[in-house]
Amino acid sequence: MFSLETANIQTAITNAKALHPKVKMIEFGKYEVMGSKGNIYTVRCYRQFGEKIVECNCATRPGVACKHGMAAVSLHIAMAAQRGH
Numbered sequence: 362m363f364s365l366e367t368a369n370i371q372t373a374i375t376n377a378k379a380l381h382p383k384v385k386m387i388e389f390g391k392y393e394v395m396g397s398k399g400n401i402y403t404v405r406c407y408r409q410f411g412e413k414i415v416e417c418n419c420a421t422r423p424g425v426a427c428k429h430g431m432a433a434v435s436l437h438i439a440m441a442a443q444r445g446h
C-alpha cells in the first residue's frame with residue numbers, strides 16, 4: 362500500500378511503462394493487473410484522509426509504489442475523469 366502523495370512514484374511509472382501490464386477493471390476503484398510472469402494482482406485505489414491510496418497485493422514494501430499500482434492508477438484516473446469525480 363502506498364500514497365500517491367508521499368511515495369516516490371517515478372520509478373514505478375517507468376517500470377509500468379516498460380512492462381505495459383494488462384489492467385482490467387473489476388469495479389470502480391478495484392482493478393486486476395497482470396504481472397510480468399502472467400500472475401494477477403488485485404489493486405485498489407481509494408481516498409483516505411484526503412490522500413490517494415493505492416493498495417496492491419504484490420510483495421512490494423508498504424510505502425513503496427509498485428508498477429501494478431501505477432498501471433491501475435492510470436486507468437483509475439481515466440475512469441474517475443469520465444465519471445466527473
Ligand SMILES: [Zn+2]
Nearest residue numbers: 417419427429
Ligand atoms: Zn504491485
